[in-house]
Amino acid sequence: MKHILLILTFITLADQLMAQELNFTVTINSDRARTQEREVFETMKNTFEQFLNGRNWTDDEFRPAERIKGNMLITINDMPQVGLFNATVQVQTVRPIYGTNYESLIFNFADRSWTFEFLDSQPLEFNRNTFLNNITSLLAYYAYVAIGVDYDSFSPRGGDPYFEIASNIVSNAQQSPRPGWSQSPSDRRNRYWLSDQLYTSQVMVPVRDAYYLYHRKGLDLLGNKPEEAYKNMLEAIKKVASANDAQPNSILAITFMDAKSDEISKVFKNAPMDIRKEAVDVLLKVDPNNSRKYNDILKG
Structure with a gap:
């Protein structure tokens, strides 16, 4: 017993x-x-x-x-x-x-x-x-999108298996009359288009790579290797900008910037001035709605 x-x-x-x-x-x-x-x-x-x-x-x-x-x-x-x-x-x-x-x-x-x-x-x-x-x-x-994004931030495109499952959920839901699942061109900010850009679209791959560069090779290194970290975070922002140039107002680029804009405006104030200037130039193009907070980066 x-x-x-x-x-x-x-x-x-x-x-x-x-x-x-x-x-x-x-x-x-x-x-x-x-x-x-x-x-x-x-x-x-x-x-x-x-x-x-x-x-x-x-x-x-x-x-x-x-x-x-x-x-x-x-x-x-x-x-x-x-x-x-x-x-x-x-x-x-x-x-x-x-x-x-x-x-x-x-x-x-x-x-x-x-x-x-x-x-x-x-x-x-x-x-x-x-x-x-x-x-x-x-x-x-x-649930699967959240897991996929988290895994992308720890390893290059580590979220693939979970974005695939999320994509299958979207495919299965095509039989539903409920809104949010269809590829309607009038609603390009729904579950279908988010899944498409996370898993299917090759144009948006740079944004997924940005999750890894910004977090694992950026924020995680900021305490020990700040110079390398800032360069990688700047490169991540450039990748988001390049994807958005290829497909303007893309839902994935917008989602990335919606999550990171406040943090970027604070973290980059401590970066070297040349990094700050280059970052602000890119940020004003990819996310002009937040121009005021990005311009504040130059003030340090």
């Missing part, structure tokens, strides 16, 4: 040492929802968090401290009928920087069109190979 207890204790401790890949916080903004049944939104939050955080998305082993941190803000815009919701989704993930307590915002994307059915007692089922519903397909899609 003692041997059995020891074995069970060891298994329990081993499970605690390893964890799922994601550590997401889901927030539901239901201010616009026309309903008195507010409990459904608390249930929705808990159910979505459990779906994201409570399963294994890869075959890799993660320690609890290695889990990918993220936030998913779901804003309910309308309830056309009981159990049916129209929403927008903001997805953000962060990455720890080597040798520091700093966490860098690495992915920041606004999904503007999500329509789904949700009931309190509804189990969330997901299958990679088929479309079951618009909740689990969207949640799983962003």
